[in-house]
Amino acid sequence: MRITILIVVALYSLPSIAADQRIGILVYDKVLTSDVTAPAEVFGVATRESWFSDYEVLLIGVEKDAAVVTTEEGIRLTVDNTIYDSPKLDALIVTSSYVMDSLFKNADLTTFLTEQAKTASWLASNCSGAFLYAHAGLLDGYTATTWAGGEPRLQREFPSINVIEDRNVVVDRNRISSNG
DSSP states (O other), X not given: OHHHHHHHHHHHTSSOOOSSEEEEEEEOTTOOHHHHHHHHHHHHHHTTSGGGTTEEEEEEESSTTOSEEEXXXXXXXXXXXXXXXXXXXXXXXXXXXXXOHHHHTOHHHHHHHHHHHHHOSEEEEETTHHHHHHHTTTTXXXXXXXXXXXXXXXXXXXXXXXXXXXXXEEEETTEEEEOO
16 A cells, blocks of 8 residues: 555656556456555546546556456456557556466566566556566666565575665655565
């Protein structure tokens, strides 16, 4: 929830808000429900306010033909776009899961993340979502965090990231990471 509030504040502070801005939330089978529903709720409510009404929240699927994903807790979510649709996003939130190895090996997902990093104003991650950005090389030279207790692993596997263990939210330039 903290990361969501930070992104709302950051996006609101942009000098100009053009119509048709999109906030993407990455979804896939076994994603943690709260990683999706918390930002979707906060941003969804905010889009009803005049100062944020130009924004749209999209659930971005990882599989080419997946119209629905099932969360770790068994909730079915409808996907708005997939990474193959190449949506233009102003912010991308990378969610987490207990098991992400198949996502790390997904070359199309890595390409999508890399392309979004070139144009999105903000990249955010929650918990193990930082590992997806790390595998794509998008946290090299940045300060970041991950799930509580996972920081030593992130530092060990990705020594070019300055991993912080004592903060719940880390903001470094246009990268926001959270441990929950």
